[in-house]
Amino acid sequence: xLSAEIIAVGSELLTPTKTDTNSLWLTEKLNxxxxxxxxxxxxxxxxxxxxxxxxxALRRSEVVISTGGLGPTEDxxxxxxxxxxxxxxLVFHEDLVExxxxxxxxxxxxxxxxxxxxAYVIEGADILPNPNGSAVGMAIEIGAKFLVVLPGPPRELKxxxxxxxxxxxxxSAGEIVVRRRILRVAGMGESAVDEAIAPIxxxxxxVETSILFNRSEIEVxxxxxxxxxxxxxxxxxxxxxxxxxxxxxxxFARNGELMEEILGELLTxxxxxxxxxxxxxxxxxxxxxxxxxxxxxxxxxxxVVYSNEAKMRTLNVTAEIIERFGAVSAAxxxxxxxxxxxxxxxxxxxxxxxxAGPGGGSEEKPVGTVFIGYADEAQTKSIKITLPGDRYLxxxxxxxxxxxYLRRQILKSSSxxxx
Amino acid sequence: xLSAEIIAVGSELLTPTKTDTNSLWLTEKLNxxxxxxxxxxxxxxxxxxxxxxxxxALRRSEVVISTGGLGPTEDxxxxxxxxxxxxxxLVFHEDLVExxxxxxxxxxxxxxxxxxxxAYVIEGADILPNPNGSAVGMAIEIGAKFLVVLPGPPRELKxxxxxxxxxxxxxSAGEIVVRRRILRVAGMGESAVDEAIAPIxxxxxxVETSILFNRSEIEVxxxxxxxxxxxxxxxxxxxxxxxxxxxxxxxFARNGELMEEILGELLTxxxxxxxxxxxxxxxxxxxxxxxxxxxxxxxxxxxVVYSNEAKMRTLNVTAEIIERFGAVSAAxxxxxxxxxxxxxxxxxxxxxxxxAGPGGGSEEKPVGTVFIGYADEAQTKSIKITLPGDRYLxxxxxxxxxxxYLRRQILKSSSxxxx
Numbered sequence: 001x002l003s004a005e006i007i008a009v010g011s012e013l014l015t016p017t018k019t020d021t022n023s024l025w026l027t028e029k030l031n032x033x034x035x036x037x038x039x040x041x042x043x044x045x046x047x048x049x050x051x052x053x054x055x056x057a058l059r060r061s062e063v064v065i066s067t068g069g070l071g072p073t074e075d076x077x078x079x080x081x082x083x084x085x086x087x088x089x090l091v092f093h094e095d096l097v098e099x100x101x102x103x104x105x106x107x108x109x110x111x112x113x114x115x116x117x118x119a120y121v122i123e124g125a126d127i128l129p130n131p132n133g134s135a136v137g138m139a140i141e142i143g144a145k146f147l148v149v150l151p152g153p154p155r156e157l158k159x160x161x162x163x164x165x166x167x168x169x170x171x172s173a174g175e176i177v178v179r180r181r182i183l184r185v186a187g188m189g190e191s192a193v194d195e196a197i198a199p200i201x202x203x204x205x206x207v208e209t210s211i212l213f214n215r216s217e218i219e220v221x222x223x224x225x226x227x228x229x230x231x232x233x234x235x236x237x238x239x240x241x242x243x244x245x246x247x248x249x250x251x252f253a254r255n256g257e258l259m260e261e262i263l264g265e266l267l268t269x270x271x272x273x274x275x276x277x278x279x280x281x282x283x284x285x286x287x288x289x290x291x292x293x294x295x296x297x298x299x300x301x302x303x304v305v306y307s308n309e310a311k312m313r314t315l316n317v318t319a320e321i322i323e324r325f326g327a328v329s330a331a332x333x334x335x336x337x338x339x340x341x342x343x344x345x346x347x348x349x350x351x352x353x354x355x356a357g358p359g360g361g362s363e364e365k366p367v368g369t370v371f372i373g374y375a376d377e378a379q380t381k382s383i384k385i386t387l388p389g390d391r392y393l394x395x396x397x398x399x400x401x402x403x404x405y406l407r408r409q410i411l412k413s414s415s416x417x418x419x
Numbered sequence: 420x421l422s423a424e425i426i427a428v429g430s431e432l433l434t435p436t437k438t439d440t441n442s443l444w445l446t447e448k449l450n451x452x453x454x455x456x457x458x459x460x461x462x463x464x465x466x467x468x469x470x471x472x473x474x475x476a477l478r479r480s481e482v483v484i485s486t487g488g489l490g491p492t493e494d495x496x497x498x499x500x501x502x503x504x505x506x507x508x509l510v511f512h513e514d515l516v517e518x519x520x521x522x523x524x525x526x527x528x529x530x531x532x533x534x535x536x537x538a539y540v541i542e543g544a545d546i547l548p549n550p551n552g553s554a555v556g557m558a559i560e561i562g563a564k565f566l567v568v569l570p571g572p573p574r575e576l577k578x579x580x581x582x583x584x585x586x587x588x589x590x591s592a593g594e595i596v597v598r599r600r601i602l603r604v605a606g607m608g609e610s611a612v613d614e615a616i617a618p619i620x621x622x623x624x625x626v627e628t629s630i631l632f633n634r635s636e637i638e639v640x641x642x643x644x645x646x647x648x649x650x651x652x653x654x655x656x657x658x659x660x661x662x663x664x665x666x667x668x669x670x671f672a673r674n675g676e677l678m679e680e681i682l683g684e685l686l687t688x689x690x691x692x693x694x695x696x697x698x699x700x701x702x703x704x705x706x707x708x709x710x711x712x713x714x715x716x717x718x719x720x721x722x723v724v725y726s727n728e729a730k731m732r733t734l735n736v737t738a739e740i741i742e743r744f745g746a747v748s749a750a751x752x753x754x755x756x757x758x759x760x761x762x763x764x765x766x767x768x769x770x771x772x773x774x775a776g777p778g779g780g781s782e783e784k785p786v787g788t789v790f791i792g793y794a795d796e797a798q799t800k801s802i803k804i805t806l807p808g809d810r811y812l813x814x815x816x817x818x819x820x821x822x823x824y825l826r827r828q829i830l831k832s833s834s835x836x837x838x
Contacts, residue, residue: 014457014458015642016447019440020438024438027435039468040461040462041459052475052479060468072610073610073630075630107805114613115610155809155811155812276702282708283697283701283709285702287702288702289701293776301722301733302701302702302721302722303721306714310719314733
């Protein structure tokens with residue numbers, strides 16, 4: 001296997017609050033084509049250390065990838081230092097400046113003069129275009145070694161790497177390929193999932209399986225090694241089928257899809273529409289659903305009814321319900337779902353009302369108490385759940401639980417229809 | 420200032436799913452006593468690379484801290500390799516084995532023979548006891564350099580570092596402390612901020628300033644070094660005041676606060692209430708506002724009016740506006756804000772309507788076109804912005820722009836009231 005090193009550049013990555021995450025994504029992509037990451041370095045805006053790091057990395061490993069430090073300010077030293085480390089000059093590209101000027105113009109702004117720094121490229125390097133930012137990347141062969149200089153922002157780095165670096169690396173990479181797959185499971189704990197599927201995955205010796213807990217769901221990570229892509233895919237398919245057979249409807253995604261994507265597919269397939277009424281999640285469910293491009297095909301309307309007045313005004317929750325049961329109650333959740341569905345004239349509506357904390361809890365309804373409502377043409381119902389975690393986690397988990405409740409209802413009703 | 424490097428050891432830290440977080444905690448502790456982290460390395464269970472890394476680090480920096488690789492298995496190479504890197508022998512400590520045996524006995528288990536490996540210590544090193552695990556740490560002075568070898572699990576590493584490493588380092592680190600502060604700036608680009616404040620921060624020689632772009636805003640990171648905490652605070656206050664004087668209202672946070680926290684404070688102080696009407700942001704603004712504990716004091720209601728019907732039904736946007744100007748228009752944004760404010764009976768309402776993409780753009784209204792509406796008692800108005808980026812970024816930036824627009828309006832109206 002080819003060996004690679006990743007160098008993350010930026011003093012902010014040496015502070016207590018920032019960490020380099022680009023290398024995780026890059027590692028996954030590199031592993032997929034059979035390139036192994038042997039070392040990662042995080043270096044500040046420090047010319048001497050960066051130069052030494054690049055030189056050492058090129059001596060030790062076949063592929064060296066740097067991320068960050070390509071911005072327009074004086075702190076952004078990667079361009080100059082990497083040129084120096086490989087003993088080449090920086091060449092000014094007038095056409096890059098013109099492109100940048102034009103881009104700023106489209107944003108209705110004038111290009112600051114400092115951005116000219118971003119038009120310097122290492123002599124002999126391929127320029128990697130950046131449709132999402134002002135810093136182009138660079139790729140250069142130094143003898144048998146390959147140096148790739150990428151911008152730091154993930155949204156710039158990722159498409160650049162996929163379009164312009166991966167294809168080249170793939171050609172020189174080796175015989176073994178690794179393919180990964182993520183299954184997502186809702187409504188079960190980590191140990192329960194592991195107990196249920198350990199006998200299955202342990203019999204697949206060429207697959208590395210790990211089980212991770214991700215905020216509100218369990219992820220089963222599979223990494224299969226084989227000589228061809230087809231072979232890895234066959235193994236992954238077989239293992240996935242066995243896991244799904246064992247865990248059933250709890251597996252909501254077989255290919256790393258998000259819950260909101262799966263729901264979008266379900267609603268689109270079944271030609272159904274949805275509305276959402278949120279109290280403690282404050283818009284999070286709407287935000288997640290509409291993060292999926294094309295959501296306008298099924299998502300009609302959401303109501304963030306944070307105050308009791310809003311619940312009554314917009315969703316026809318009665319004053320009696322609020323007084324007798326409280327805003328955090330099964331009755332209120334059901335009234336919210338019913339009221340939302342009637343308002344938006346959709347096939348389904350879901351609702352969430354709960355106590356996200358840190359304040360607002362009581363003995364009877366502690367922080368983490370959440371009611372989820374559901375309404376369709378035939379019925380209105382609700383469930384009560386108690387969620388651990390801080391405000392952020394309770395809100396996130398409540399939104400996931402609501403989406404999963406809806407998913408299970410849709411699956412149930414479509415299997416009933418089939419019968 | 421003393422300079423430090425941190426080396427995280429373990430092949431699992433070179434996979435796509437695991438990241439080194441020990442170094443973040445260590446960095447914070449080191450910074451507090453005036454030790455600066457200049458480089459971090461993540462290396463696998465790879466003898467040659469680890470040895471080179473330790474040697475290089477000791478040559479470059481005064482303090483070198485390694486974490487991980489002290490377990491009892493053959494993969495755990497840090498003990499041997501660090502001894503080799505500093506040219507010393509490993510010495511077997513019978514008393515450590517006895518302690519380990521006794522510990523295993525207390526757990527009701529017999530010590531596996533492999534654990535004997537954990538009783539080898541670098542010649543001349545101080546042994547750092549580990550009450551929470553079986554691997555002791557080591558600290559050793561090599562000339563004027565200081566090498567600290569710590570176990571990987573955070574609950575073993577942290578107490579060990581605090582009890583046995585910090586006090587020693589503090590003595591030699593001596594006199595300098597570092598305090599950090601983050602200022603946040605909205606409505607300006609990275610280069611514009613840098614051009615405006617470079618002359619200011621460059622005159623503060625004891626402060627390291629870096630300017631970062633964080634999705635929709637600019638962050639100015641300040642790290643002040645001085646002999647006392649009070650002195651660092653005075654310097655940070657002075658520099659912050661000068662930057663704020665230069666950038667004015669664009670600086671929305673002086674202590675790392677989020678936009679939604681700042682808005683919460685403003686609304687609470689002024690005893691005002693808010694409602695939000697969202698189309699393309701789909702609930703994101705509501706979600707951000709309600710992420711702040713106590714938001715129920717000022718946030719009354721949100722409407723996620725994703726479809727045209729919802730805009731008309733819930734916010735009284737007229738069919739004429741939709742037909743004549745389209746749902747993505749100044750007229751629609753203003754009608755949404757006005758309709759929302761009237762429905763929720765709040766002091767303020769803001770609205771967002773735009774094209775988040777990837778589909779839905781046209782020549783006249785390309786992807787990224789966003790209108791933000793604002794309504795208060797006296798007026799209804801709107802701005803048009805064009806945002807770069809993908810769907811995620813456009814939505815995020817639109818939400819930030821809307822919150823910032825509201826912030827500026829509140830600041831304006833409260834300064835007018837004062838007059």
